[in-house]
Amino acid sequence: MAASTRTSPSPPDEATLARYAELVVGLGANVQEGQIVEIRAAVGKRALVHALARAAYRRGATFVDVAYFDPELRRIRIAEARGKVDFAPPWSGQRVLQLGQLRSARIAASPFSTPGAFDDLDPARVAVEPFPQLPEYRQLIDDETTNWCGIACPDPEWAALVHPELEPDEALGLLWQEVLHVCRLDEDDPSAAWEERFEQLRRASAALNERRFDSIHFEGPGTELTIGLFPSSEWTGGPTETVGGIRHVPNVPTEEVFTAPDPAHADGVVTATKPFVLKTGTLVEGLVIRFEGGRAVQIDARSGGEALREYVSRVEKADRLGEVALVDREGRIGPLGTVFYNTLLDENAASHLALGSAYIDRVGDDDRGRVNRSDAHADFMVGGDDVEVTGITRGGERVPVLRGGSWQI
Amino acid sequence: MAASTRTSPSPPDEATLARYAELVVGLGANVQEGQIVEIRAAVGKRALVHALARAAYRRGATFVDVAYFDPELRRIRIAEARGKVDFAPPWSGQRVLQLGQLRSARIAASPFSTPGAFDDLDPARVAVEPFPQLPEYRQLIDDETTNWCGIACPDPEWAALVHPELEPDEALGLLWQEVLHVCRLDEDDPSAAWEERFEQLRRASAALNERRFDSIHFEGPGTELTIGLFPSSEWTGGPTETVGGIRHVPNVPTEEVFTAPDPAHADGVVTATKPFVLKTGTLVEGLVIRFEGGRAVQIDARSGGEALREYVSRVEKADRLGEVALVDREGRIGPLGTVFYNTLLDENAASHLALGSAYIDRVGDDDRGRVNRSDAHADFMVGGDDVEVTGITRGGERVPVLRGGSWQI
Numbered sequence: 095m096a097a098s099t100r101t102s103p104s105p106p107d108e109a110t111l112a113r114y115a116e117l118v119v120g121l122g123a124n125v126q127e128g129q130i131v132e133i134r135a136a137v138g139k140r141a142l143v144h145a146l147a148r149a150a151y152r153r154g155a156t157f158v159d160v161a162y163f164d165p166e167l168r169r170i171r172i173a174e175a176r177g178k179v180d181f182a183p184p185w186s187g188q189r190v191l192q193l194g195q196l197r198s199a200r201i202a203a204s205p206f207s208t209p210g211a212f213d214d215l216d217p218a219r220v221a222v223e224p225f226p227q228l229p230e231y232r233q234l235i236d237d238e239t240t241n242w243c244g245i246a247c248p249d250p251e252w253a254a255l256v257h258p259e260l261e262p263d264e265a266l267g268l269l270w271q272e273v274l275h276v277c278r279l280d281e282d283d284p285s286a287a288w289e290e291r292f293e294q295l296r297r298a299s300a301a302l303n304e305r306r307f308d309s310i311h312f313e314g315p316g317t318e319l320t321i322g323l324f325p326s327s328e329w330t331g332g333p334t335e336t337v338g339g340i341r342h343v344p345n346v347p348t349e350e351v352f353t354a355p356d357p358a359h360a361d362g363v364v365t366a367t368k369p370f371v372l373k374t375g376t377l378v379e380g381l382v383i384r385f386e387g388g389r390a391v392q393i394d395a396r397s398g399g400e401a402l403r404e405y406v407s408r409v410e411k412a413d414r415l416g417e418v419a420l421v422d423r424e425g426r427i428g429p430l431g432t433v434f435y436n437t438l439l440d441e442n443a444a445s446h447l448a449l450g451s452a453y454i455d456r457v458g459d460d461d462r463g464r465v466n467r468s469d470a471h472a473d474f475m476v477g478g479d480d481v482e483v484t485g486i487t488r489g490g491e492r493v494p495v496l497r498g499g500s501w502q503i
Numbered sequence: 504m505a506a507s508t509r510t511s512p513s514p515p516d517e518a519t520l521a522r523y524a525e526l527v528v529g530l531g532a533n534v535q536e537g538q539i540v541e542i543r544a545a546v547g548k549r550a551l552v553h554a555l556a557r558a559a560y561r562r563g564a565t566f567v568d569v570a571y572f573d574p575e576l577r578r579i580r581i582a583e584a585r586g587k588v589d590f591a592p593p594w595s596g597q598r599v600l601q602l603g604q605l606r607s608a609r610i611a612a613s614p615f616s617t618p619g620a621f622d623d624l625d626p627a628r629v630a631v632e633p634f635p636q637l638p639e640y641r642q643l644i645d646d647e648t649t650n651w652c653g654i655a656c657p658d659p660e661w662a663a664l665v666h667p668e669l670e671p672d673e674a675l676g677l678l679w680q681e682v683l684h685v686c687r688l689d690e691d692d693p694s695a696a697w698e699e700r701f702e703q704l705r706r707a708s709a710a711l712n713e714r715r716f717d718s719i720h721f722e723g724p725g726t727e728l729t730i731g732l733f734p735s736s737e738w739t740g741g742p743t744e745t746v747g748g749i750r751h752v753p754n755v756p757t758e759e760v761f762t763a764p765d766p767a768h769a770d771g772v773v774t775a776t777k778p779f780v781l782k783t784g785t786l787v788e789g790l791v792i793r794f795e796g797g798r799a800v801q802i803d804a805r806s807g808g809e810a811l812r813e814y815v816s817r818v819e820k821a822d823r824l825g826e827v828a829l830v831d832r833e834g835r836i837g838p839l840g841t842v843f844y845n846t847l848l849d850e851n852a853a854s855h856l857a858l859g860s861a862y863i864d865r866v867g868d869d870d871r872g873r874v875n876r877s878d879a880h881a882d883f884m885v886g887g888d889d890v891e892v893t894g895i896t897r898g899g900e901r902v903p904v905l906r907g908g909s910w911q912i
Contacts, residue, residue, distance in 0.1 A: 130592055137546060137571060144575055151583035157590050158580065162546060162571045166553055171567065174560035181566050183539055183605070185598040192594050 103267035105248075106274065108145070114279055115145035117346065118201060119153055121285045122243030124342045125199045127154030129241075132193055134226065135203040137162040139247045146201055155199070163226040165207035165375075172212065172219045180222040190230035193240060197338060200234070200242035208251040209435040210377035217401040220374050221408055227373040229469040232451055238335070241342035246273050246438050255435055276347045276426040276439065291349070294424060295331030299351045301503045302329040302420075305493060307485035310355075310418055312364060312445070314481030316382065321418050321447070322359025324465075326458030329353045329420075334455075349425030349442040354452035357414035357466035360385040364447070368433055368440050368475040376401035377435060381474055389413050390449065405470065406449060412470035417448035421477055423499030437473050445477025445496065512676035514657070515683065517554070523688055524554035526755065527610060528562055530694045531652030533751045534608045536563030538650075541602055543635065544612040546571040548656045555610055564608070572635040574616035574784075581621065581628045589631040599639035602649060606747060609643070609651035617660040618844040619786035626810040629783050630817055636782040638878040641860055647744070650751035655682050655847050664844055685756045685835040685848065700758070703833060704740030708760045710912045711738040711829075714902060716894035719764075719827055721773060721854070723890030725791065730827050730856070731768025733874075735867030738762045738829075743864075758834030758851040763861035766823035766875035769794040773856070777842055777849050777884040785810035786844060790883055798822050799858065814879065815858060821879035826857035830886055832908030846882050854886025854905065 106114065119125050131150045135143050147158040172179055193200065206227075212220045234240050248269040250262055257265035274280060278287040312319045331351035333343050366381035380396025390413045393403050406412040419441065423429065427443040434440050450470030454462050477483070483496035485503070494502040515523065528534050540559040544552050556567040581588055602609065615636075621629045643649050657678040659671055666674035683689060687696040721728045740760035742752050775790035789805025799822040802812050815821045828850065832838065836852035843849050859879030863871050886892070892905035894912070903911040 137549065140546065140573065140575070143573075144579060147576055147579050148583055151580060151585070154585055156584070156586065157592060158576065159592055160573060160576055162573070164549065164552075164569060164571070166549070167556055167567065167569055170553060170556050171560060174557055175565070176560070176563055177565065183566060183568055183601070185594060185601050188597070189594040192592070196592070 102264060103271040104263070105266055105270050110274070110279070111142055111145040112149065114274065114277065115142070115149040117277065117279065117284050118243055118245050119146060119149040121288055122245065122343050122346045123199045123201050124241050124340055125150050125153045125155055126241070126340060128156050130193070130196055130198040131155045131158045132198055132200045133158060133160045133203070134163065134201070134206070135160070135247060136206050136249065137164045138249050139203055142203060142247045150199075161226070163206045165211055168207070168223060168225055169212060169215070172215045172223055178222070179219050180224060182224045182228060187228055187230040190228055190234065194234045194237055195239070197336070198240055200240045202242070202244045203247035204244060204438050205252055205371070205436055207375045209255060209371040209375065212375045213377060213398070217376070217404055220376060221401060221404045223374070232469060232471065236454055238337045238455065241336050241340040242344055243342060244345050244438055246436060248273055252436070256432060272430055272432060276430070278426070288343070292332035295351050298420075298422070298501055299329040299331050301501070302351065302485070302495070305485055305487065305503065307493070308488045309359065309486045310495070311484040311486055311492070312476055312481055313484070314478065316365030317363065317476060317481060319360065319362035319364040319385065320486070321415060322356040323353065324356050324457050324461040326461045327353045327355065328456050330456065345438055345442070347425070347427065347439070347442055349427060350419040350421050352417055352419035352456070354454065354456035354465045355415050355418045356388070356464065357411070357416070358388040360388045360415050364476050366474045366476060367444055367478045367481065369435055370437060370440060370472070370474045371435055372398070372401060372405055372472055374401065374405060378402050378474070388415070405472070409450070409468060409470040411466055411468035412450045412472070414449070414466045415447055416450050416452035416466040416468065416471060417473070419447070420445045420483060420496060422496065422501050423479065428499065440475055441473045444475040445481065445483060446473050446475045448473045511673060512680035513672070514675055514679050519683070519688070520551055520554040521558065523683065523686065524551070524558040526686065526688065526693050527652055527654050528555060528558040530697055531654065531752050531755045532608045532610050533650050533749055534559050534562045534564055535650070535749060537565050539602070539605055539607040540564045540567045541607055541609045542567060542569045542612070543572065543610070543615070544569070544656060545615050545658065546573045547658050548612055551612060551656045570635070572615045574620055577616070577632060577634055578621060578624070581624045581632050587631070588628050589633060591633045591637060596637055596639040599637055599643065603643045603646055604648070606745070607649055609649045611651070611653045612656040613653060613847050614661055614780070614845055616784045618664060618780040618784065621784045622786060622807070626785070626813055629785060630810060630813045632783070641878060641880065645863055647746045647864065650745050650749040651753055652751060653754050653847055655845055657682055661845070665841060681839055681841060685839070687835070697752070701741035704760050707829075707831070707910055708738040708740050710910070711760065711894070711904070714894055714896065714912065716902070717897040718768065718895045719904070720893040720895055720901070721885055721890055722893070723887065725774030726772065726885060726890060728769065728771035728773040728794065729895070730824060731765040732762065733765050733866050733870040735870045736762045736764065737865050739865065754847055754851070756834070756836065756848070756851055758836060759828040759830050761826055761828035761865070763863065763865035763874045764824050764827045765797070765873065766820070766825065766861075767797040769797045769824050773885050775883045775885060776853055776887045776890065778844055779846060779849060779881070779883045780844055781807070781810060781814055781881055783810065783814060787811050787883070797824070814881070818859070818877060818879040820875055820877035821859045821881070823858070823875045824856055825859050825861035825875040825877065825880060826882070828856070829854045829892060829905060831905065831910050832888065837908065849884055850882045853884040854890065854892060855882050855884045857882045
């Protein structure tokens with residue numbers, strides 16, 4: 095926990111940003127000579143965007159196409175536009191699909207807006223306004239045509255949410271220090287540290303794949319849930335490859351091993367162990383979901399419940415599971431004990447599930463027609479040291495998988 | 504000159520920005536219910552962009568598509584990219600053309616970068632890097648499919664260039680005050696003030712059109728130039744209309760009457776009376792051009808000459824004239840005596856010419872095949888109180904047009 099005990103951390107200087115950018119452009123997105131590189135970030139994050147662009151051009155990128163997202167423009171639209179706000183001009187989605195056709199690299203820096211930034215607006219309008227997470231991006235992920243990397247970039251408003259007890263400068267400095275720590279940027283050779291972690295994730299995946307569990311059972315405070323797997327459900331973690339064979343790491347940091355479950359089999363109740371942020375920007379806290387036959391039949395939350403129900407009812411098959419992911423306590427995020435209100439970081443602190451779309455390459459060809467396909471993908475955290483994860487074999491044997499956050503297999 | 508004699512002007516408050524935005528979205532672009540509105544601006548100009556977006560949605564815009572331009576990304580590309588920098592991804596131009604197909608409104612706030620911002624980089628690379636002024640925008644202007652308005656938005660770096668003798672805050676405050684003054688925002692009813700000025704421009708255009716001059720002669724210090732006109736060359740000023748009949752004012756402020764000359768007839772020497780900024784961002788000062796048979800055969804400048812020669816040689820027909828514009832001294836910009844290093848403002852302070860493309864609707868159908876067509880359009884100022892403008896009739900009669908900056912016809 096060295097990261098949080100140093101005094102008065104400050105935001106990174108240019109050299110540190112350059113080092114972060116090199117890790118992201120290199121190990122993360124693995125930008126190739128001659129590629130177009132898309133960078134998506136909130137308009138306030140120019141310093142990191144510039145560092146990423148510089149690093150990408152130095153690796154031989156042909157063109158860096160930065161899509162700045164301005165959360166204030168989204169607010170103005172939702173608040174002021176007279177009619178519906180679900181329209182996106184045709185060129186927005188076409189651009190995304192062309193990024194895939196041209197085999198581009200992609201980097202996205204979260205958060206695009208401060209979690210909860212739109213919670214004072216009409217939830218029905220917030221739910222349908224389509225920027226910045228256009229559905230076409232999910233198509234790119236399914237097609238595996240782009241080598242991409244999602245990262246986190248602190249900003250003052252987000253830091254104030256995560257560390258409300260600190261002065262603004264200190265909060266921003268500490269959040270940056272935590273982000274750089276969980277990205278292994280405080281190691282002499284961050285890439286080597288990551289390769290070591292990827293080997294651990296590979297071993298855990300291999301052990302899970304060897305067992306071919308019929309289902310996974312979560313049991314803890316407020317949680318008693320069984321999720322069915324396909325015979326071909328394959329666990330994986332760390333790097334992946336594009337259809338063209340470019341290795342890349344879709345999330346930095348990443349601490350999870352995950353697979354695509356059978357969307358027809360989930361039964362029981364699950365209580366989220368952390369708040370999470372819907373892609374519409376709504377903060378959801380105190381979430382409890384009841385599943386029957388794979389479907390989320392009841393969704394309650396202390397806050398954000400209406401927005402989540404609206405989202406789930408609006409988007410086809412957003413009420414079924416597309417991902418089950420396991421996270422041990424050897425990662426760097428969980429031990430910090432910080433709630434980041436950021437999916438990238440929080441989902442790598444604890445085991446989690448996702449409502450909506452699956453990563454279809456996680457199952458064999460025979461089962462690809464049966465995994466959940468949806469424009470939605472909403473991760474929520476269900477794991478913790480007091481949540482037991484158990485694998486159930488086809489023969490009915492119950493095999494401990496995670497106990498106290500440690501692998502048992 | 505009230506604008507420049509007040510003490511310590513400060514940047515506009517939200518209410519003033521809102522008033523400016525209403526003028527631009529209303530009188531200027533004349534945004535229609537149900538239209539898509541494109542706003543282009545440098546990424547540092549968010550406050551005005553937000554005011555414009557709010558005003559557009561309140562007039563019934565369906566969607567406001569903001570294209571933020573980040574000059575630092577252009578600098579990084581030109582400085583760091585390994586290969587050529589003339590590439591633009593296909594979606595950039597397709598988006599612009601679709602704005603026309605969907606009959607959108609457009610607003611652009613200049614400057615996109617501080618004049619001279621790229622002058623320390625390789626001029627050959629600066630000249631070919633295509634952002635933010637993609638050639639497709641010229642197509643939209645030719646097609647007259649979009650109701651558009653170009654405006655100015657001060658920023659600290661630009662203000663420091665215009666008013667280097669002042670403290671940064673004072674310079675920015677004064678520049679804003681000047682911009683709002685020349686936009687008639689210090690009138691109780693700015694739109695009514697503009698309609699009055701448009702009527703003056705209409706009268707001057709009508710008088711010029713009645714004469715059907717064969718050529719226009721400029722004579723002043725370092726200038727002795729005759730420019731041929733077509734029999735159908737039509738003078739105009741103030742508002743114009745889209746093909747769909749939407750009246751709009753392409754430039755706010757606007758003080759000029761202009762037409763398309765015969766690109767085969769320009770002979771003599773002309774000395775620019777103000778510095779100007781190429782669309783590549785290069786500042787050109789002390790420009791002298793010699794024309795023979797319509798072609799710029801010699802281009803010299805105290806600074807920026809190489810960049811201008813490079814630009815003119817690279818872009819087809821950038822070495823011939825596409826516009827001749829006359830500005831009297833009744834406008835608000837000339838009397839300020841400020842050099843703005845900004846084409847929108849400086850071209851409306853003085854009579855000017857443009858190398859490159861003509862506005863083809865300024866000539867009759869018979870002559871549309873003969874006006875100059877080019878991806879270039881570079882305005883440079885040639886007028887002043889000591890530059891005499893004379894019209895020469897087909898019979899050889901010499902008719903005084905402007906003397907001491909005042910209309911003679």
